[in-house]
Amino acid sequence: MQIRLWNNNLKVRLFGEALFNMLFWMYFPFITVYFGAALGNHIAGILMTIPPVFSLIGSLFGGALTDRMGRRPVMLMGAGLQMGMFVLFAISPSHWIDYLAFIGIGVGGAIYRPASSAMVADLVPPEKRREIFATFMTANNIGAVLGPALGAIFFFHYRQELLWTCALVTLLYLIAIYFIVHETLPHSEKNKEGSSSITHVFKEQWKGYGIIFRDKVFLIYTLAGIFALVPIMQLDLYFPVYVINEVPAQALFTWNGHSLMLTSTEIYGWLLGFNGLLFVLFILPVTKWFHNWKERDVFILSSLLSGVGTFALGLNTNFWFLFFVTIIFTFGEMVRSPVTQSFISRYAPEHARGQYMGADSLQGTIGKFLAPITVFLSNWVTPMGIFSIILAFALISVVLYIQLFRIYKEEQPT
Incomplete structure (x- = not known):
């Protein structure tokens, strides 16, 4: 994939999102632990189910x-928020304001993502989308390699400085979008006429979503x-709590009677960094393989x-065993992501591409609403019980995907 030949819109977004994502991974993995330490795991588990609801509305x-407005204005709106x-978050005097700011960051990202994905679909032909989306994921996960390891230090000891840096980087990206990125909304949509009142806009959009959700x-x-x-x-939820x-704490290496000891928090940072490294090294090759x-x-x-x-x-707490199983579940996430984005960008009709992209994010937002139940239940259920619940979710998804493509195949024109 020759990035130098890309449209300038894609180049700016690739660089900006990669830089922001590096800072994102320095604070996000520790949010659950942060609120858990301040308010208790059971309260943190409940609190972490609320941001996805707001993100859902934002999406x-x-x-x-x-x-209706176009891709660029919505991206500016989301990045500005x-x-x-x-x-x-940086100037907050209390954990509750921290929490509100965290919700706001999620809403801003939720507003931004449908426009961002729709812009890629506007600019890239269907046969190239998997590779383009995979390239974006590679750039985004470069930050996930160093972010968690650095965040274990910076988030807990230099949190204000880290958050101010995130604000500055987002401001610079906002300026880049404003001056460099151009609009890609199809001309057929730009030329549509209709009432611009707020009531009419929301009525029309909810009508559109009603049609989408009746799509079996x-x-x-x-x-x-x-x-x-x-x-x-x-x-980012039960895994850090479990680790x-x-x-x-255990030795990473031992030689000549000396050893490199890692605390539990450091082990989590290393595993999360390894997860990101796998993405960086293998997302493009895996996309090509599949x-x-x-x-x-x-x-x-x-x-x-x-x-x-x-x-x-949950089967073993040995550091190297955890590294091995990290490879397994990371590849599970890796093979999925580019296919998900290319599937919905191909399935969505051009005139409703943004709405379908927004509705597609329901997976993430509702998933984030359900996923913290593992943290909430961890006060009463053993780790293997929690991991069994997680496995059950995966098996249910397998059954649903089989049913999905059975129906989808039947609906395709012969």
């Missing part, structure tokens, strides 16, 4: 505006994705690898 709102919330294929696709994402999301509370696979088979393989890999985390 639907962003998707609707993307088709994120910048403001980082500033609020899309509905089953969304449900399958929700169940499939619950195991994947544990990397920090259940995995003992290029000729049917989407149905890729989705099923992804659910099985992520579910079984996450379940296996």
Whole structure:
């Protein structure tokens, strides 16, 4: 993939999102632990179910505006909100304001994403989308290699400085979008006429979403994705709680009577960094390896690898064993992501691309609403019980994907 030949819109977004994502991974993995330490794991588990509800509203709102206002204005809106919330987080005097700012950051990202994905679909032909989306994922996960290891230090000891840096980077990206990125909304949508009143806009958009959610294929696709994402999301939810509370400090290497000892928190940082490194090194090769696979088979393989890999985390607390199973569930997430984005960008009609992209994010937002239940239940259920629940979610998604492509095949014109 020759990035130098890309459209300038894609180049700016590739660089900006990669830089922001590096800072994102320095604070996000530790949010659950942060609120858990301040308020208790049971309260933190409940609190972490609320941000996805607001993100869901933000995604639907962003998707609707993307088709009406255009991709660029909505991206500016989402990035601007994120910048403001980082500033609020940095100057916050209490954990509850921290929490509100965290919600606001998520809403800003939720507004931004449908427009961002729709812009890629506008600019890239269908046969190239998997590779383009995979390239974006590679750039985004470069930050996930160093971010968690650095965040274990900076988030807890230099949190204000880290948050101010995030605000500055978001501001610079906002300026780049404003001056360099151009609009890609199809001309047929730009020329549409109609009432511009707020009431009319929302009435029309909710009518559009009503049509989308009566689409049986899309509905089953969304449900399958929700169940499939619950195991994947544990990397930032139950996984740190499990590692920090259940995995003992141990030696990474031992030589000549000396050893490199890692605390539980450091072990989690290393594993998360390893997860990001795998993405950086293998997302493009894996995308090419599975290029000729049917989407149905890729989705099923992804659910099985992520579910079984996450379940296996509970079988042993040895550092190197945890590294091994990290490979399994990471590949489950890796094979899924580019196919998900290319599937919905191909399935969505051009005139409603933004709305479908916004509705597609329901998988992530509802998944994030359900996934923290593992943290909430961890006060009463043993780790293997939690990992068994996670595996059950993955197996349900396999059944739903089989049903999805059975219906989708029947609806295709012969």
